[in-house]
Amino acid sequence: MKKIINDPDQVVAESLQGFAAAHADLVRVEYGPDIIVRADAPVAGKVALVSGGGSGHEPLHGGYVGAGMLDAAVPGAVFTSPTPDAVLAATQAVNAGAGVLHIVKNYTGDVLNFETAAELAAAEDIEVRSVVIDDDVAVKDSTWTAGRRGVGGTVLLEKIAGAAAARGDDLASVTAIAERVIGQVRSMGMALTPCTVPHSGEPSFTLGENEMEIGIGIHGEPGRERVPLQPADQIVQTLLSAVVEDLPFRSGDRTLLFVNGMGGTPQMELYLAYGVARRLLAEQGIEVSRSLVGNYITSLEMQGFSITLLKLDDELEQLWDAPVHTAALRWGV
Amino acid sequence: MKKIINDPDQVVAESLQGFAAAHADLVRVEYGPDIIVRADAPVAGKVALVSGGGSGHEPLHGGYVGAGMLDAAVPGAVFTSPTPDAVLAATQAVNAGAGVLHIVKNYTGDVLNFETAAELAAAEDIEVRSVVIDDDVAVKDSTWTAGRRGVGGTVLLEKIAGAAAARGDDLASVTAIAERVIGQVRSMGMALTPCTVPHSGEPSFTLGENEMEIGIGIHGEPGRERVPLQPADQIVQTLLSAVVEDLPFRSGDRTLLFVNGMGGTPQMELYLAYGVARRLLAEQGIEVSRSLVGNYITSLEMQGFSITLLKLDDELEQLWDAPVHTAALRWGV
């Protein structure tokens, strides 16, 4: 295992120390339980947003704590959802009386731990609502299964719900906006290489020199199928058509196109993939009015990318454009 | 070779198409010769900044084209400096009569090709000044050698010189500011893995499972020495002390600390390294008043990082803080 680390058990804590030092103007970090909180939290009168999950997806979620986005992030161990006490601590730290929205990615562990935390918070008379994002079309959905994973759409959800809270929406309205985003966003990803969890030291899977995984998540899980390497045109076609057909996105729709790197993919390749996606969408008459390209929700050093498409309307577009000031997303301020 | 590409010979062009589509509000891209130009260039009355070099270092330089930074970037083939006609075309496209500054990284190819371009521009009565950045302390300097490479310091140079031009400085003053940055910035990098140039298909070097390269540049070159893998604390100590001793940086100095990923390094590790560097600098009484952490000048998918330290004064700090709006760096707007 090749990593710039000291002790595998201390990776998350040591990384948080660096993050706290680099962004002292934006956040304060508390340890044991570990939480990343807006420097000026709690923000009077504002609905507070809390998200979290296993670490290893940086900049998600800590990189999105700040004005116009999250009030707190709860980083678990690498790829392991945080414990209820940590989620509770974050919820208490940001609660300003206007209620707290938990943004939960749909993984059994995240859902169960946030559930427990919400119960504990309720016991302290903190009003908590939860939304569960499950935008990964690679996973077949059904009430008999764990359902779909929360992946790329999470970043867009946190930005847009954060903007709604920042403009003063109450808890019910922020929750409604969040649900609207969840209803209109779809994603799918692929990997050229696995990743290695520090405390395990072993690659999450092994791939031949000419193989790739289609339909991966963000935890180094193998994907739904392993296929021979293909040109970018075909890979993008595969991911994008699955995304487009699922909602479905239709000719005339206005969208936000998000091409996300899994952590180890050069920007050159991400923009190349973005260009291919734009061409294919144009052919289908689907308009792209907003874009995001880069490493925003990752899987350690994995090479690969995901495509996320969000159907926009005027309000969602305005909320996307609204000022945001976090370590990883910043504009308008 | 595992890459999200189609034809290795078309990688740069196809990636530029995606970049142009994603950032049409900021830039316009012209092909044959390929140049990335500020959408609103030439900007009346403003000194124009042009930089460029081989591709494969994204977001450098194209990601820094926009208000408050570069007026144009000239992307060569991967790791190959661009030809004089391309540099000339960019120079012509952005020249507003106030003169053009060429920001050149110190590589024989870049220097020679920009030299020729400057001559050609002069022949068209465009006033061109050139600065050459050579901040890599891994390379021993001497008049008998090619000298030091331009690496991480380039990003800081482009931001600060761009801010000077934006505030209305004339060509001589912008050049002077640029020279001041070059005189006060030092860098050094390391790699855990090599990278693979698309049209070559072979890794730039091979490293054992327990080896790393110290003193690498940004072109997949092997470094000055190959040593056994070490804990992050030691690696950062090695890079940072070389950087600090070279200028030298002294107790009481105020600095900008830039921890840069080579393209394939997870953010978690970059922040961990940043935290270690902060601790070591604090021990030496060196103040860090500004920071940058992330993939800003890369070597394709290489895993590794570099540390850059810039000695600040009030003016340089103000220029760093000044608004910038590019694809890769944005604040204050």
Place this chain on the structure above:
Amino acid sequence: MACTAADVVAAIRRAAAVIEQENVRLTDLDRAIGDGDHGANLNRGFKAVLAKLDETDPDTPAAALKLVATTLIFTVGGASGPLYGTAFLRAATAVGDAAELDAAAVRAALTAARDGVMSRGKAQPGDKTMVDALVPAAEAAEGDSPAAVVHAAATAAEQGAEATRPLVARKGRASYLGERSADHLDPGAVSTSLVLRALAG
């Protein structure tokens, strides 16, 4: 020969030791069809349990079980944390404040644990989860002594865990693999059988 708080604590210490021993194997199993952390997760939790047991000395079986439950819930995370936590919490509630547990109480505890995990995780038998170890365990939990009951449960759990191999997962991360989840053991079912065997002593 009933089962005192001290017996329960001793059993828990045995379980912690086994998880420490087997955590790499459990993580490997999880890497194949999950995200490669199950062993690390449980080991983190049971180490914390041992630490707690060094400070406090539970005076009833229920207190011991409750200590395990809360400690796992607050240190493990992931899916297995809340589920293991619920199992021990329900078991604690089931045995009330009795100073000693007889065979019937132990059987009741295992049944409550199974019901808790199933209601919390919504998994059915055959979904390729720890439920596939807990359900047969609870059914087989018969015997004339607490030890005998847990032994029977552990044996059934081991068979149940083994039987997860051909299954296609419908719950947990393994479900994301669809068909590809078959031909692998479910890590949580295996850890459940390991814990039960250790508790049996």
Place this chain on the structure above:
Amino acid sequence: MACTAADVVAAIRRAAAVIEQENVRLTDLDRAIGDGDHGANLNRGFKAVLAKLDETDPDTPAAALKLVATTLIFTVGGASGPLYGTAFLRAATAVGDAAELDAAAVRAALTAARDGVMSRGKAQPGDKTMVDALVPAAEAAEGDSPAAVVHAAATAAEQGAEATRPLVARKGRASYLGERSADHLDPGAVSTSLVLRALAG
């Protein structure tokens, strides 16, 4: 038997063919002590030269050499582009507008090329660059026919290129490796000897 524009064009086509053939090897050499693109760079350039030659038909040796120079300068990039370009440009200037080149003219061209590369790149013999092929080539450029002169130069260039192996680079990317640049051939010196040998025919 002097050397006409047509002869020069034919020689250039031979050089282009050799670079096409050897470009992978040159890139491999550059990967060892540089950035792995020398062969690709030159091949891109000489392909463009061939394309140009298909359109236009230079009427003097100088015109042919100038066409090569400008094409390389505007298509190769890197360090080798301007340096190769300068070499051909100076050679063109040296031979003036003569319709045919004699042995003396060819020798003058080679000398001018060497001086151009050295003044532009500031490299001295022993710095482990193409200069280590060009310097011996220009010195050895003697003979009673243009072909004989280039043959002699090519042979000397080959020896010069071979002699770069033990050297520690002081110019070009290889210089960044310090001591580690020893025990490798300099790609530019090798390509220079290949081109000269091809020009000799």
